[in-house]
Amino acid sequence: MVKVVVDSTADIPAEWCEQFDISIVPLFVRFGEETFRDGVDITRDEFYTRLVDSESMPATSTPTPGAFLEVYERLAQETDAILSIHLSGKLSSTVEVARQAAAMVPQVRIEVVDSQYIAMVMVYMAIAASEAARAGASLDELVQLVNDIRQRSVLYVGLDTLRYLEKGGRIGKVRAFLGTLLNVKPIIVLRDGENQPLEQARTHKRMLVRMAELANAHGPLEKLAVLYTSKRETGEALVDQLTQVSHFPRERIDVVQMGGVIGAHVGPGGIGVVAIRQQDSRSRR
């Protein structure tokens, strides 16, 4: 049976890890001299407390090849095929490190996949892959499955401030939003694996309204998730908005806190929405 690996930027809730037998390789977050394994050595709440209090910006770095090697070699004792799903190669070289490590474990077939996304998109990919693997799907079929989910995914991020994205060096094309002389809230779309500026909202409230509209515009939806950083209530407010504009059942909206690596760039007060479109009739045919 194929085994599934993700990196820590999937921010997969702990209970799903166990339930779906998904292994995690952590990236690193460093505050000054202190280095933490993302989601292992520091809880998400601890991270945001430090992020807000810290004078310096945290630095983030990829997992070591050794960390991948360790996971791959452990899984190689149970299986001959591994699907390793990672955050967009345009945002991090984690996927490259994974490929290097995979080449060092010839006894097992490892498909390293660039999800072109972050966070819950990776989780939905991993869960679907894990379920399909249990049903007997081959590694090639899983890669196809993941590619199909990628095609149906959208991810919007609303920022309270551009500061963290800028200092973290991931601003990319979103620099278009820099220097706005009014206090506006930028909305970013993750497209083609990179951050792209989408539009701005005059207030936090309008930002939530717009993000709900944007996500809902892709309906009918198969999956819907709200990502929050430091404030759970912001996430709940977005859930309220989504429930108002869409027919998607409230209890099926996954509300997940972003972890350290993603959170270091999104910054406190940031919010995200992930939607996976239902397979439309065209792709079923």
Added chain:
Amino acid sequence: MNNLDTTNVWSEQWDGTRLLHALQAAEQWLKQHVPLINALNVFPVPDGDTGTNMYMTLSAAVRNVTPTTSCAQMSEQVYRGALMSARGNSGVILSQILRGLAQGLADHDQCGAAELAGALVQASVTAYRGASEPREGTILTVIREASEAAQTALDQPEANLPSVLAAAVDGARASVERTPTLLKVLRDAGVVDAGGQGLYIILEGMLRWVRGEVVELAHEATITQDFAVAFKDIHGEDDFGYCTNVLLRGSHLPFEEIRQHITGNGTSVVVVGDSSLIRIHVHTLRPGDILNYAVQFGELLHIEITNMNQQRAHLALARNGQESTTANNVEPALRVDTPAVAEDDSLNTVGLVAVAPGDGFAQIFRSLRVGAIVNGGQTMNPSTQDLLEAIESLPQHDIIVLPNNSNIIMAAQQAAALTTRQVQVLPTRTVPQGIAALIGFGYQRDIAENITAMQRAMERVITAEITTAVRDALVDGVQVRSGQTIAVLNGMLIAASDEHQQVIDTLLERMQIENLDIVTVYYGAHVSAAHGQELADRLHQRYPDAEIEVRSGGQPFYDYILSAE
């Protein structure tokens, strides 16, 4: 001149020269009436005055024409000029009237009674066609009724050009007098329509020329303040070294500091601009030092360095008659042109043009990715040409124009019709509407999708303005005395008082801020930041739930412009 002999051949039959003289006489007559026409403004706020706008439109149109004896060619030139010089809605309609005249005279080298009457009818038809929602009781009614009167006069025995023109003038006067019966706002204000009055004056000016009553056609030279510095004006023969020109763009540029530094490091120094755009001209032996200095403040949009020793040699050659070159067309030693819009602007597939009435607003617009700013607004309506140049300065093919003033919308639409670019005018009537629209701008959307989204964003915003009444008036049921503080909410005058505070309080109440999320206070050029903050503090005390922002708008005449949504 034989003043009163109306049977004179030249007054019965015009060629191109006479047509031009008649229009130039009309321009002079209009000029004398500008204050009177401006006083007919219904709204007691300082804004782009009809008389000024019509005069500036006509004035530019009757200059810079190439002499021709053909009425067809002359009227065509005048209309083309007016198309570019049109300012304000009345100026745009005037340009359409001149266009109709040109259409009517298209096949006529000479213009007599019948041609004039026909051209006036065509002028009326074209002007009506040009208006998206023609309203009666305006300049449109006046041109129509003037043309009808001219037609009637043409049917009279022994009709000639003077009699037809005189009938048109009479028809126009009577029509102007009737405008208050057609438009309630005029009736309430106790005035006739200003644009109609302007047209009547123009026709009367032409008639006076026919009758020999206006003889002074002399034009005094117009002084235009050009941002760019003409090379020959500041270069002498003895200059040496490198003439260095830099166009620097940035935000919060320390203008005075930069000016002083440049002055201390070269000769023939000219530094002009503002805190967002500075043009530097300096003669120096070390041009690289100037570039290195400037680049630390922002982006160098244009760099041009000329070796003046070389240039002096060219001049000497020119003086000796060996080469007809001037200082102006010496090849620069180095010319670097970066596109007017920075590289990452390629993100905008849709370009943005906005009219900004003040430096603060201009900076805010730039920060919202507007590629071309046209200075102007309430008190100074930009011409079609100003808007056209802004449109064509952008690298994008698809462009959205934000006029940000109801009296600039028509000129913007006219500019849009004159370019090969794909231009949409989003009819923003206030600066807050323009800013709201820009915040609704989407980077990944095409022009049509953006127009829809920006329109929605613009409609959400409430605009309030605090200014001083420039005349007595009764508007929207409010009695206003000149000099009083007045408040305008979404274009409606809602309060007037000698007590500044009272007006602000009334305004805040009417805005129902308790139901709004955010209020932005833009303070004017003559208001201190401290006063702006004071108003914001009071807003915050009264409405603790609303987000309050204070920014410098830099607008003239208007103490405060408030935006709320």
